[in-house]
Amino acid sequence: MAKEALKPQAIAGDFSKIVDKEAMRPSNDAIKWSGKVPHVLTVAGSDSGAGAGIQADIKASGALGVYCSSVITAVTAQNTVGVQGIHPVPEEFVAEQLKSVLSDMQVDVVKTGMLPSTGVIKVLCHKLKQFPIRALVVDPVLVATSGDVLSGPSTLDAFREELFPMADIVTPNVREASVLLGGFDIKTITDMCSAAKSLYSLGPRNVLVKGGDLPESSDAVDIFFDGEHCHELRGVRVRTHNTHGTGCTLASCIAAELAKGSPMLGAIQAAKCFVEEALEQSKDLAIGNGPQGPFDHFFKLRNHYARPCGTRFKPRDLFLYAVTDSGMNKKWGRSISDAVKAAIEGGATIIQLREKNIETKVFVEAAEASLEICRSYGVPLLINDRVDVALACETDGVHVGQSDMPVRTVRQLLGPNKIIGVSCKTPEQAHQAWLDGANYIGCGGVFPTNTKKNNPTIGLDGLKNIFQSSLLPGVAIGGIGVENAHMIVEMGLPNLKGVAVVSALFDRLDISSETRRLLGVLETTRIPEEKRLEASE
Numbered sequence: 001m002a003k004e005a006l007k008p009q010a011i012a013g014d015f016s017k018i019v020d021k022e023a024m025r026p027s028n029d030a031i032k033w034s035g036k037v038p039h040v041l042t043v044a045g046s047d048s049g050a051g052a053g054i055q056a057d058i059k060a061s062g063a064l065g066v067y068c069s070s071v072i073t074a075v076t077a078q079n080t081v082g083v084q085g086i087h088p089v090p091e092e093f094v095a096e097q098l099k100s101v102l103s104d105m106q107v108d109v110v111k112t113g114m115l116p117s118t119g120v121i122k123v124l125c126h127k128l129k130q131f132p133i134r135a136l137v138v139d140p141v142l143v144a145t146s147g148d149v150l151s152g153p154s155t156l157d158a159f160r161e162e163l164f165p166m167a168d169i170v171t172p173n174v175r176e177a178s179v180l181l182g183g184f185d186i187k188t189i190t191d192m193c194s195a196a197k198s199l200y201s202l203g204p205r206n207v208l209v210k211g212g213d214l215p216e217s218s219d220a221v222d223i224f225f226d227g228e229h230c231h232e233l234r235g236v237r238v239r240t241h242n243t244h245g246t247g248c249t250l251a252s253c254i255a256a257e258l259a260k261g262s263p264m265l266g267a268i269q270a271a272k273c274f275v276e277e278a279l280e281q282s283k284d285l286a287i288g289n290g291p292q293g294p295f296d297h298f299f300k301l302r303n304h305y306a307r308p309c310g311t312r313f314k315p316r317d318l319f320l321y322a323v324t325d326s327g328m329n330k331k332w333g334r335s336i337s338d339a340v341k342a343a344i345e346g347g348a349t350i351i352q353l354r355e356k357n358i359e360t361k362v363f364v365e366a367a368e369a370s371l372e373i374c375r376s377y378g379v380p381l382l383i384n385d386r387v388d389v390a391l392a393c394e395t396d397g398v399h400v401g402q403s404d405m406p407v408r409t410v411r412q413l414l415g416p417n418k419i420i421g422v423s424c425k426t427p428e429q430a431h432q433a434w435l436d437g438a439n440y441i442g443c444g445g446v447f448p449t450n451t452k453k454n455n456p457t458i459g460l461d462g463l464k465n466i467f468q469s470s471l472l473p474g475v476a477i478g479g480i481g482v483e484n485a486h487m488i489v490e491m492g493l494p495n496l497k498g499v500a501v502v503s504a505l506f507d508r509l510d511i512s513s514e515t516r517r518l519l520g521v522l523e524t525t526r527i528p529e530e531k532r533l534e535a536s537e
């Protein structure tokens with residue numbers, strides 16, 4: 001692919017989803033098996049043990065709801081001990097398989113794994129030029145974790161000179177990155193970043209250097225270089241021997257997410273989440289007697305509560321974000337949990353308990369009572385500022401501001417699956433929030449408000465400035481109510497997913513009907529045509 005081939009695609013926000021359903025591309029979690037099915041073609045080797053290779057690719061794509069065709073480049077005799085034999089498929093027959101699939105089956109994304117010879121790489125590049133696809137994910141599988149060589153040194157030039165320049169992303173681990181760079185020593189995160197930049201200079205549009213092999217640390221850090229920035233993507237290191245096939249699975253998940261329409265970064269993050277959750281859910285799996293077992297790609301079928309993407313967070317939950325205020329509840333003589341219930345019954349899609357002057361014991365009790373209500377309606381519950389209360393009550397997450405506990409610390413304390421929101425007033429803060437592992441941003445105050453004093457407003461311009469570049473979804477907050485919520489919707493910014501409100505719901509006699517009124521405004525406001533076009537460019 002040319003460097004410009006795969007533009008990051010704006011996934012339209014939930015505002016626009018409601019006002020003009022026809023014009024909408026489905027969001028990733030709403031892909032239906034109708035019409036065009038997202039399709040990944042894997043070009044890789046068969047693993048008889050089915051932990052890695054073609055078998056892992058098909059399972060990973062299937063688990064993510066994506067069709068996966070396969071071109072087999074080699075048949076390996078393999079188990080949990082290692083690779084006992086390799087039988088390469090003749091180049092001409094690889095070419096024939098490629099032609100069969102690419103000429104007929106509307107492939108969106110090609111993912112490569114084991115490419116055992118220079119000839120196979122050349123054949124693949126030729127066919128990709130003949131049959132263009134939307135994206136190419138190259139996992140340069142050179143050596144199996146068992147140490148067995150799957151693609152010899154003679155292929156390195158073909159990888160570097162022919163395949164990499166066509167790739168939208170290459171995903172080497174540190175060993176592969178080192179070999180591809182002629183023995184470059186990679187021991188630290190700084191080395192990984194240098195390696196990613198050197199690999200980028202060979203032509204791929206993005207590089208992900210996987211740090212799973214770096215010396216033991218509590219985190220698994222991958223480095224993502226998009227041509228401008230080196231991003232540290234942190235995940236939790238799952239302690240397990242069942243890791244055979246993680247590289248293939250990660251690359252396949254990236255390919256599957258791209259096929260569904262995700263932008264590159266979202267695809268990588270979703271893929272990392274999937275692998276983390278699969279490893280976590282497969283720790284006790286006992287298959288084979290060797291040192292490295294396979295894991296279960298279909299863990300969701302065994303454990304319905306497991307999340308394929310780790311977190312409970314769905315951006316569409318931000319649509320009508322109700323934030324409580326103890327002063328207001330006191331004024332109107334109602335308990336926190338009664339106020340929460342009323343807001344949910346009116347249509348609130350997420351709740352935050354923002355209780356500034358309250359004893360810890362009372363806060364914990366209120367959080368427990370609210371959590372029971374939220375769980376029964378399937379609405380996430382977050383706690384403002386108080387990470388201790390969120391941990392104690394096992395709520396769905398927290399919301400912190402710039403002067404509260406740092407997001408990285410919150411993520412370490414809460415783990416990968418909890419929701420973390422961060423208040424941001426600038427694009428730089430929003431970018432940092434993403435780097436630190438937040439799930440969403442809350443931006444404001446947009447309009448003047450008495451609820452949070454001495455808080456400078458950012459206005460609609462400030463909001464636009466942040467959300468035009470934000471990688472994270474988020475909400476607008478501050479002085480928003482039924483009279484002006486339409487102004488937020490009309491901005492048509494894809495990552496601006498909703499409004500967060502305090503007084504417009506809780507400083508009112510009837511919380512439910514006020515929430516319903518606001519919901520009506522959000523649902524019925526139309527995004528002007530020119531904004532929708534701007535957003536989808």
Ligand SMILES: Cc1ncc(COP(=O)(O)OP(=O)(O)O)c(N)n1
Binds near residue numbers: 321323354385443475
């Ligand atoms: C959704 C949402 N966005 C922003 C805020 C503000 O948080 P913060 O800046 O920490 O200020 P306080 O709420 O703690 O006064 C929020 N609470 N929720």
Ligand SMILES: Cc1ncsc1CCOP(=O)(O)O
Binds near residue numbers: 449451452478479503
């Ligand atoms: C918590 C917060 N952060 C920025 S403005 C604000 C208060 C929003 O309250 P209201 O919806 O009553 O204006």
Ligand SMILES: [Mg+2]
Binds near residue numbers: 400404
């Ligand atoms: Mg705060």
